[in-house]
Amino acid sequence: MSEYNQEQLEAILTVRRHLEMLSPSDLRDLKTKIESYLDFRADVDRFMGQYFSAVCTQMCYQDHYSACCNREGIITFFADVVINLLMSKDEDVGRLLGALDSPRAAEKCVYLGKAGCLWRVKPIVCEMFLCKRARNAVFSDAPDALKAWGVLKQREKGYTWPDRAVLFDELEAYFMEKGCDSSLMYCHNSPGMLRVKALARKELKTTNA
Secondary structure (H helix, E strand, O other): OOHHHHHHHHHHHHHHHHHHHOOHHHHHHHHHHHHHHHHHHHHHHHHHHHOOHHHHHHHHHOOOOOOOOOOOOOOOHHHHHHHHHHOOHHHHHHHHHHHHOOOOOOOOOOOEEOOEEHHHOOHHHOOOOHHHHHHHHHHHHOHHHHHHHHHHHHHHHHHHHOOOHHHHHHHHHHHHHHHOOOOHHHHOOOHHHHHHHHHHHHHHHHOOO
């Protein structure tokens, strides 16, 4: 098993073990915590369906142009795993684990099945990826779409960019407090993310001085 598959496997198993130990009340609390994020994802889905569905179907699945799902390893945050498993059934998780343990074409994403992505709630990096050719095809003729996309990108930061209290950071902290650890906890381990936090704290001190 590749290093990428191994770290993905460990993250999924870590989250699954913890979720299985939660009381129904605690599980409901976690699902409540992600409701706003799921609303955001539903808005992104509607946007993609309205503006990009036809374009991306042709480029990705018919012409094989885009590199969106043709990468050996996609970036997944620990919070991506948590949210996906909260919204998944046992058989959904089983398919992910099976994919990680199966041989695959090196140029394809490990989570790309015959019917598309195996995740119930795709990683945010995948959800918000638009190749240059698709962007040009849509935004050149639809300025309203470009404006709406800018709004969605800003909303994304409100869940993922830890220059304030954001969901992805909070979910990592929650699992860390429970004794969980993962190489996918980028909000707490990535040098880049840590710099974002440090800069935000510095700016807050300056503002309050």
